[in-house]
Amino acid sequence: MKAIRYHQVGGPEVLRWEDVPEPTPGPGEVLLRVHAAGVNFADTERRRGLYDAQAPLPRILGSEAAGVVSAVGPGVDAKWVGRRVVALTKESYAELARASVDELLELPPEVSFAQAAALLVQGLTAYHVVHTVGRVEAGQTVLVHAAAGGVGLLAVQLVKAAGARVIGTVSGEAKAKLARDVGADDIVRYDQEDVAARVLSLTQGRGVERVLDSVGASTWQASVDALAPFGQLVSYGNASGPPPHVEVESLYAKSLTVSAYWLRTPTPPEVQRRAREALLAEVVAKRLRVVVGLSLPLAQAEEAHRKLEGRDTVGKVVLLGEG
Numbered sequence: 001m002k003a004i005r006y007h008q009v010g011g012p013e014v015l016r017w018e019d020v021p022e023p024t025p026g027p028g029e030v031l032l033r034v035h036a037a038g039v040n041f042a043d044t045e046r047r048r049g050l051y052d053a054q055a056p057l058p059r060i061l062g063s064e065a066a067g068v069v070s071a072v073g074p075g076v077d078a079k080w081v082g083r084r085v086v087a088l089t090k091e092s093y094a095e096l097a098r099a100s101v102d103e104l105l106e107l108p109p110e111v112s113f114a115q116a117a118a119l120l121v122q123g124l125t126a127y128h129v130v131h132t133v134g135r136v137e138a139g140q141t142v143l144v145h146a147a148a149g150g151v152g153l154l155a156v157q158l159v160k161a162a163g164a165r166v167i168g169t170v171s172g173e174a175k176a177k178l179a180r181d182v183g184a185d186d187i188v189r190y191d192q193e194d195v196a197a198r199v200l201s202l203t204q205g206r207g208v209e210r211v212l213d214s215v216g217a218s219t220w221q222a223s224v225d226a227l228a229p230f231g232q233l234v235s236y237g238n239a240s241g242p243p244p245h246v247e248v249e250s251l252y253a254k255s256l257t258v259s260a261y262w263l264r265t266p267t268p269p270e271v272q273r274r275a276r277e278a279l280l281a282e283v284v285a286k287r288l289r290v291v292v293g294l295s296l297p298l299a300q301a302e303e304a305h306r307k308l309e310g311r312d313t314v315g316k317v318v319l320l321g322e323g
């Protein structure tokens, strides 16, 4: 089969479309013909050697795949063959990928493979930063950074659905419009404006109860300054570089909480199942809009990475298999 691999870390040009051995599903696993492989910001960080740097090379990227089950491994019911599914998996920038049968989420016909690819890494992250860690409640105001991104657009909608007000940050007018379209009440152009000053003015000087921060270095101080007393900053990404070290003393004046979220934190299976099923049900009911901002053939992963790390994408980026 063909897959996207890199043999050394570096820029998008290290990604090569090449022949690799076909994977074989092991016990408890299925083989998927990949129709849509999700691209995530962390893939660009892995490729640059900034994250997961100990993984052996050459390496196939990809943490999620939507497709059709083409074979089952030992101990797996053959009824899965032919079903449309999505799963968190490894090495999904490929024509075929293995997935654990316990990870499979079956797709109803009205959900496309590309939409489904947005529901796991990005959907689960949005769900857990809003609900599990942030515990967002009706009546609160939440600052969502990178609000037009893959996680961002979903987080905006989940915060709104919880009954809270959203202030989103974005670069560029097109991103501002999209974030508003999915429900953001106010937008701050963090490429042009002083974020903390604008947030304080939008909240009559009070600040926000929650900040969802995936940008890190360049937003950190504004995030802290924009928080209301007893507010909480949920850090879940470093798109602009790692945030500074946090001095606990600096949190006292406003009695602030700083929390983190990582998708790989061991999570009770029933919590994860509930989150996946809730996200899928919301998409089916058309209450949660998945914006697929860019889809390219698998072979063009280099272009997808270039655009994603160049801040030139909105919503979900997917690589399409031929299946």
Ligand SMILES: NC(=O)c1ccc[n+]([C@@H]2O[C@H](COP(=O)([O-])OP(=O)(O)OC[C@H]3O[C@@H](n4cnc5c(N)ncnc54)[C@H](OP(=O)(O)O)[C@@H]3O)[C@@H](O)[C@H]2O)c1
Pocket: 039, 040, 041, 042, 121, 122, 125, 146, 147, 148, 149, 150, 151, 152, 169, 170, 171, 172, 175, 214, 215, 218, 236, 237, 238, 239, 240, 241, 261, 262, 263, 264, 308, 309, 310, 311, 312, 313, 314, 315
């Ligand atoms: N903790 C976890 O388990 C977890 C899971 C999934 C994702 N994440 C993190 O969540 C964030 C969003 O992931 P995503 O896949 O949905 O990506 P994304 O938000 O679609 O893309 C990243 C966005 O970050 C913004 N950004 C701000 N400064 C940037 C910079 N210096 N370089 C590049 N982008 C910058 C850009 O939006 P603007 O142009 O509007 O600034 C860009 O579009 C990433 O930091 C990712 O690592 C964490």
